[in-house]
Amino acid sequence: MLHFDHYMPTRIIFGPGKLEELGKTPFLPKGKNAMVVIGESGIMLQQGYLARVQGYLSEHGVRSIVFDKIKPNPESDSVEEATRICREKKVDFIVGLGGGSTIDAAKAIALLATNEGELWDYVASGTGKNKTAANAALPIVAIPTTAGTGSEVTPGSVITKTGSAEKIGIRHESMYPAIALVDPTLMMSMPPFLTACTGMDAFFHAVESYLSTVRSPNSDLLALEAIHLICHYLPRAVEEGSDEESRIALAWASTAAGLSLSQAVAISQHSMEHALSAFYPELPHGAGLTMLAKAYFTFMTERDLERLGDLTMAMADSIGLDLPEDQLTEAFVPILEEFIRSIGLRDLKLSDYGMKREDIPALTETAFQTMGRLFEITPTEMTAEDVNTIFEKAFE
Ligand code: NDP
Ligand code: MN
Numbered sequence: 001m002l003h004f005d006h007y008m009p010t011r012i013i014f015g016p017g018k019l020e021e022l023g024k025t026p027f028l029p030k031g032k033n034a035m036v037v038i039g040e041s042g043i044m045l046q047q048g049y050l051a052r053v054q055g056y057l058s059e060h061g062v063r064s065i066v067f068d069k070i071k072p073n074p075e076s077d078s079v080e081e082a083t084r085i086c087r088e089k090k091v092d093f094i095v096g097l098g099g100g101s102t103i104d105a106a107k108a109i110a111l112l113a114t115n116e117g118e119l120w121d122y123v124a125s126g127t128g129k130n131k132t133a134a135n136a137a138l139p140i141v142a143i144p145t146t147a148g149t150g151s152e153v154t155p156g157s158v159i160t161k162t163g164s165a166e167k168i169g170i171r172h173e174s175m176y177p178a179i180a181l182v183d184p185t186l187m188m189s190m191p192p193f194l195t196a197c198t199g200m201d202a203f204f205h206a207v208e209s210y211l212s213t214v215r216s217p218n219s220d221l222l223a224l225e226a227i228h229l230i231c232h233y234l235p236r237a238v239e240e241g242s243d244e245e246s247r248i249a250l251a252w253a254s255t256a257a258g259l260s261l262s263q264a265v266a267i268s269q270h271s272m273e274h275a276l277s278a279f280y281p282e283l284p285h286g287a288g289l290t291m292l293a294k295a296y297f298t299f300m301t302e303r304d305l306e307r308l309g310d311l312t313m314a315m316a317d318s319i320g321l322d323l324p325e326d327q328l329t330e331a332f333v334p335i336l337e338e339f340i341r342s343i344g345l346r347d348l349k350l351s352d353y354g355m356k357r358e359d360i361p362a363l364t365e366t367a368f369q370t371m372g373r374l375f376e377i378t379p380t381e382m383t384a385e386d387v388n389t390i391f392e393k394a395f396e
Pocket of ligand 1: 040041042043044070071072073074097098099100101102104145146147149150151154156157158186189190191194197198201285286
């Protein structure tokens with residue numbers, strides 16, 4: 001039976017060269033003090049993105065301070081440090097410039113800046129205290145420089161509690177960014193491996209939201225659009241990073257998958273990956289998903305999920321394959337494997353990131369304890385034993 005609740009308050013400004021709009025838009029959040037949050041690698045300075053953002057803000061008479069200590073797979077202590085600065089300097093709004101890690105951190109900082117206490121007070125699972133944030137977050141401007149997470153259009157932020165293996169999504173409606181400024185030219189500087197990993201993250205957002213039991217007609221449309229574009233353009237962008245056409249298509253695919261995700265939520269593959277990247281912080285999120293995929297979707301195929309066949313059709317169509325209808329469900333995993341090979345990720349190994357077979361029971365426990373909610377919207381029942389087996393197979 002059809003029923004859904006659609007809410008998406010983010011203004012999306014999309015297009016090559018659109019970063020410039022930041023200097024002109026009449027929709028910038030109110031106030032004269034902004035904090036620009038960036039990652040610690042220095043790439044935002046090297047590429048000149050930070051200087052441009054600060055310059056455009058100053059065209060509105062906005063002063064900006066920079067917080068530059070965000071690591072990939074961001075941690076709660078840096079969110080709390082930035083929050084103290086925001087409160088002290090009376091920051092009016094937050095700009096997140098970078099990949100999903102930076103944008104997620106910016107969103108968490110925005111929420112904590114207007115609410116008392118520590119970040120884990122507002123986390124609903126694991127050792128979180130599950131308090132409801134009383135106040136809306138500071139307004140957020142999200143400027144993605146990767147095409148993967150879709151965090152610029154979701155109300156979620158994924159943070160790891162410092163010193164623990166808890167990597168958890170925090171969701172609050174006020175964390176939908178006020179503006180998502182998506183300029184594909186900022187993504188041209190991504191090297192091939194980052195392009196491939198982030199593209200796969202967007203791909204699995206689309207796949208998982210299409211399979212999720214809380215999907216809607218709108219999330220389905222966006223998911224199929226994203227899958228189609230990613231299968232067609234990701235190999236090209238990995239091969240030739242300066243190809244503008246593929247960067248534009250992938251930037252939109254990532255935002256489309258994020259929109260789909262914001263309505264339908266990911267399923268348990270994401271619970272399992274968050275356990276992995278919390279245990280092994282060097283593991284890029286998209287690489288973790290890619291290494292789980294064969295085992296995870298083989299399990300799904302065995303449950304004979306018809307909707308998996310729709311996804312095969314979207315992929316096959318995009319790469320010019322014609323398949324008989326009765327083979328669509330079983331064809332999903334082989335086509336996916338071929339696709340992973342085509343973007344150079346076939347030889348990834350979990351052991352290269354530090355995983356040991358003995359870790360599996362703890363990984364499974366963490367997946368259920370921290371992101372257990374996603375198992376409830378997964379279209380088939382999964383026991384701890386099933387999850388153990390999938391981790392085992394992915395490890396092999
Ligand atoms: P990251 O933001 O972790 O960035 C990875 C690396 O790429 C960093 O070193 C970063 O540098 C660098 N980088 C970023 N942009 C460029 C560029 N244009 N050119 C060259 N290098 C660049 O990667 P992701 O975008 O994949 O984000 C992953 C995180 O997002 C994970 O923590 C994941 O769990 C989370 N996530 C959140 C979702 C949500 O809905 N909120 C959904 C899915 C994932 P620097 O650090 O200096 O910026
Ligand atoms: Mn993801």
